[in-house]
Amino acid sequence: MDLGDLRKQIDSVDEQIVSLYEERMDICKHVAEVKIETGKKVFDREREKEKIARVKSLTHNDFNRTGIGELFEQIMSMSRKLQYQLLAEKGSMGRLPFxxxxxxxxxxxxxxxxxxxxxxxxxxxxxxxxxxxxxxxxxxxxxxxxxxxxxxxxxxxxxxxxxxxxxxxxxxxxxxxxxxxxxxxxxxxxEHCLLGVPGTRMEDIRTVFSHPQSLMQSARFLAEHDWKQISLPNNAFAARKVAQEGDCTQAAIASEYAGKVYGLEVLKKPVNQSETNxxxxxxxxxxxxxxKDAKKVSICFEIAHESGSLYHMLSHFIYNNLNMTKIESRPIEGRNWEYRFFVDFDGNLADSAVKNALRGLRDEAQNMRILGNY
Structure with a gap:
């Protein structure tokens, strides 16, 4: 049997898969209708775990077992998203408290x-x-x-x-x-400036005060000098400290406006390395x-510490054609090596696509919170 014949067989199987997929989705529509009538949740975690375990048991080797598990995770994820869309069309999404x-x-x-x-x-x-x-x-x-x-x-x-x-x-x-x-x-x-009391010379300086991020943003300039760097909670605090103490060996990295407020002299500007900072x-x-004209939504959520969890959360943006613009993670206190995710995406809380995505995320994530729409 040559390659062409094998490819024809694959095409035939693929056609059957597509037909069966569409048949499954039609059944999912009816499932959604029943859930709307009975008030049941779309996402049934235990039911899905049982389903995946069952279909994996029907395979004949480890490679296929893993593949079938991934395939049915995706199929069930797509089924849920279809059901969420139908819930939205029927007005069963509920109102957001904003x-x-x-x-x-x-x-x-x-x-x-x-x-x-x-x-x-x-x-x-x-x-x-x-x-x-x-x-x-x-x-x-x-x-x-x-x-x-x-x-x-x-x-x-x-x-x-x-x-x-x-x-x-x-x-x-x-x-x-x-x-x-x-x-x-x-x-x-x-635009950070190096500020000192009037009359200060660069060679007089021994200590520089500023916010930690401002020191970081000015690292290249500071590397050219053997100055002690001390962090303060705010740049303006640094300018105020230098002005109050009147010591020519001290300087601050802050804005030119802060220099004017506290009567300091601009010794050099800018000192931050990026012109677009x-x-x-x-x-x-x-x-x-x-x-009402807000265009960006920020949320945070926690997820199960297992393979594929984050992917399934992010897929809600894909299926609702929402543009995710940022994702960050922060450690969860008291739970080593587990993280809370922060996501920004384009949209407005009044948009049906946003409501649909948030419904899915709320059902499937742990402790999902809307941080704002702006």
């Missing part, structure tokens, strides 16, 4: 930012809310979240990612710890709201 609003503008709203006068967070706040915003500042990111929790602030502005240094881990952890939601974002260009700030609140 309210769409036209804007976040509210003259009574109060905004908190981390740092001191002259911080990049303050600049991001002014760009988003305007110069006349009613605001105050706190020392730490946690303090900002607590200010919302206790009611002294309605919104907080927090840095979540830098284009050079990457994510701010603490912010991701605080998003999980506190019941806050992302309602906006603001990206600002970062930018930081993304998020605006959070404890209200479950989203702007």
């Amino acid at each position: 309210i769409g609003v036209d804007s976040l503008e509210d003259d009574r709203g109060r905004v908190v930012f981390q740092g001191a006068e002259g911080a990049y967070s303050q600049a991001a706040m002014h760009q988003y809310f305007g110069e006349e915003v009613n605001s105050f500042h706190v020392d730490t990111f946690r303090d900002a979240c607590c200010a919302i929790e206790e009611g002294s602030a309605d919104f907080a502005v927090l840095p979540i990612e830098n284009s050079t240094a990457g994510i701010v881990n603490e912010i991701y952890d605080l998003l999980v710890e506190f019941e806050n939601y992302i309602v906006g974002e603001q990206i600002i260009r970062i 930018s930081t993304r700030f998020i605006i959070i609140t404890n209200q479950k709201i989203f702007r």
